Structure formats: C-alpha cells, structure tokens
Amino acid sequence: MPELPEVETVRQGLREVIEGAVFSAVEQRRPDLRTPFPDNLPARLQGRRIITIGRRAKYILFTLDDQSVMALHLGMSGRVLVMADGSAYKPAKHDHLVCRFDSGALFVLNDPRRFGMVFMADADDIMRLPAFAKMGPEPLGNGFSGTVLREKLAGRKTPIKTALLDQRIVAGLGNIYVCEALYYAGISPLRAAGALSDDEAEKLVQEIKKVLSRAIKAGGSSLKDYRTASGELGYFQFSFAVYDRAGKACPDCSCDVSRTGGIKRIVQGGRSTFYCDEKQR
DNA sequence: CTCCTGTCCTGCCGGC
DNA sequence: TGCCGGCAGGACAGGA
Numbered sequence: 001m002p003e004l005p006e007v008e009t010v011r012q013g014l015r016e017v018i019e020g021a022v023f024s025a026v027e028q029r030r031p032d033l034r035t036p037f038p039d040n041l042p043a044r045l046q047g048r049r050i051i052t053i054g055r056r057a058k059y060i061l062f063t064l065d066d067q068s069v070m071a072l073h074l075g076m077s078g079r080v081l082v083m084a085d086g087s088a089y090k091p092a093k094h095d096h097l098v099c100r101f102d103s104g105a106l107f108v109l110n111d112p113r114r115f116g117m118v119f120m121a122d123a124d125d126i127m128r129l130p131a132f133a134k135m136g137p138e139p140l141g142n143g144f145s146g147t148v149l150r151e152k153l154a155g156r157k158t159p160i161k162t163a164l165l166d167q168r169i170v171a172g173l174g175n176i177y178v179c180e181a182l183y184y185a186g187i188s189p190l191r192a193a194g195a196l197s198d199d200e201a202e203k204l205v206q207e208i209k210k211v212l213s214r215a216i217k218a219g220g221s222s223l224k225d226y227r228t229a230s231g232e233l234g235y236f237q238f239s240f241a242v243y244d245r246a247g248k249a250c251p252d253c254s255c256d257v258s259r260t261g262g263i264k265r266i267v268q269g270g271r272s273t274f275y276c277d278e279k280q281r
Numbered sequence: 282c283t284c285c286t287g288t289c290c291t292g293c294c295g296g297c
Numbered sequence: 298t299g300c301c302g303g304c305a306g307g308a309c310a311g312g313a
Contacts, residue, residue, distance in 0.1 A: 002306065002307095003306060003307095006306080034307090034308080034309090058307080073307080073308090074306095074307090075306095075307060075308085076305070076306060076307055076308095077305085077306085113305090113307095115307060115308080116307095117307095117308090130309095131308090165307085165308095167307090167308080174306055174307070175305095175306060175307085176306060177306095243306090271305095271307095272304085272305085
C-alpha cells in the first residue's frame with residue numbers, strides 16, 4: 001500500500017475535489033475492513049461538511065464541521081476513486097465505502113485485501129487513539145532530525161531497516177522508501193540501529209527527506225493524469241534505485257554486476273529488503 | 282522494555 | 298489450460 005508519498009498524493013487529490021463539500025449519501029457496503037467501521041458511520045457523515053483534509057503519517061484525516069475527524073488508512077491495497085461528477089459510477093468489486101456529495105462529487109474506498117482502517121473521534125481526542133498515541137515524528141517535519149533519530153535508535157540492536165519501519169521511531173515510512181533511503185545514505189540495512197554514528201544518522205535523515213520529497217513531487221505531477229483517466233488515486237510511477245530490482249545494477253553502478261550479482265534481496269522481519277552491498281556499509 | 286513470529290485478506294505471477 | 302506456492306506497498310497481538 002501506499003506509503004507516505006502516495007497517501008499525500010491521495011490527500012491532495014481529495015482536497016481538490018471534495019474539501020468543503022457536504023456528504024449527501026453514504027453507503028457502507030460491509031461491516032469492517034481490518035477493523036470494524038465506526039458505529040453508525042453513514043449517519044455520522046451524512047449532512048456534514050468537510051472542513052479540511054489533512055494527513056498524519058499514512059492516515060488521511062477528514063475534519064468535519066461538527067469537530068469530528070474521520071481517519072482513513074489505506075493498508076496494503078487500499079485505493080481511492082474520486083470524481084467531481086460521480087453520476088456515471090457503477091459499484092465495483094471491493095468498493096467498501098461510497099460517499100456522494102452535494103456538489104455531485106463522489107468518493108469511493110476500494111480495498112481488496114481489507115487491511116485498511118477507518119476510525120472516527122472528536123478532533124480533541126483523535127491523536128489519543130492507540131494508532132496515533134505512540135507515533136514518532138513526521139519524517140518531513142522539523143521534529144525529525146539526525147539528533148532525534150539517534151536518540152530514538154539508542155541501544156537498539158534491531159537492524160536499521162527494521163527500526164525505520166517501526167512507526168514509533170518515525171511515522172510514515174514503509175518498505176519501499178526505507179530501502180531507497182538506506183541506499184542513498186550508503187548505509188547497510190543490516191547495521192544495528194543503535195550503532196549508527198551521528199553523521200550517519202544525519203545523512204540518513206536528509207536522504208529520507210529527499211526521497212520522500214521527490215516521490216511526492218512525482219505524485220503531484222501525475223495527479224492530473226490519474227484524475228482525467230479514471231479518478232483513481234494512490235499509485236504513480238516513480239523510479240526506484242533498489243526496490244524490487246534484485247540482480248540488477250544500482251543507478252550509478254561502477255561494479256561488475258556479473259561478479260557481484262547486482263542488487264541483493266534478503267528478508268528482514270518477514271519483509272523483503274533490497275540493497276547494494278558494494279555501496280551500502 | 283525489546284525483539285521476533287504469526288496473522289489478517291485477496292490478487293497476481295511464475296513454475297510445473 | 299489449470300493448479301499451487303510464494304509474494305505483495307501495513308500494522309498489530311502475543312510470546313520469549
């Protein structure tokens with residue numbers, strides 16, 4: 001599923017089409033995703049105006065005019081369809097939540113694997129929900145620095161790759177951009193998290209910010225193509241240095257791939273890691 | 282506390 | 298062609 005850049009792109013697409021709109025019809029087509037939908041969700045949305053559409057880590061936050069917030073996580077396979085004119089929409093397989101608006105706009109949440117989640121709470125309470133309470137800093141925010149990362153990693157023996165996927169360390173990274181950032185930082189995914197030097201932590205933070213920013217920019221520029229094509233938001237073309245490129249040469253590779261075997265794929269914590277062991281130490 | 286494994290669910294892809 | 302195993306962008310529970 002979508003990692004932070006994809007979620008941010010979805011958020012931007014939603015803002016353009018349904019921020020300020022009023023829910024006129026809400027159809028919840030099954031009782032749950034990974035967790036149950038909030039009690040009486042359709043009734044709680046009906047007639048409410050969306051004031052702002054924000055984001056925290058991989059959650060999209062819809063703040064409504066009654067000071068309630070709906071938090072949406074897309075899980076692994078969640079997708080969003082949004083159309084300014086939803087009159088031609090026909091329900092498709094795995095369309096679990098269908099919202100129509102007074103403007104004629106349409107929002108559909110589609111999630112085949114149903115690893116997604118929807119929560120609802122008063123604005124004052126939303127960040128106290130378990131999903132948010134222990135979250136680490138936003139990777140693109142000022143609260144995420146080399147110093148902060150070093151503190152969070154201190155004493156940890158777990159591999160840096162695994163640590164960066166822990167949302168309590170930093171909130172919003174997923175498997176793809178962790179692999180990518182470690183590559184650009186020249187740090188092996190196998191290194192003990194607590195053993196990074198100050199300089200390495202600082203470099204890693206900078207590369208995390210850079211790769212996420214580039215991906216968001218790529219998403220923004222592809223946004224209008226997605227909308228004109230199908231209204232579907234969530235995934236876009238972005239060229240990866242190592243992710244899903246096992247056996248291939250890394251971008252500015254000067255080594256002999258026939259000898260080194262190119263980019264490696266290993267499994268850490270049950271998830272694939274891709275890296276170049278010539279360039280990452 | 283930390284860390285490791287298993288699990289939720291469907292779809293897709295490669296191999297036989 | 299069909300069947301089967303393995304894998305997938307996430308996050309949590311439970312046990313050591």
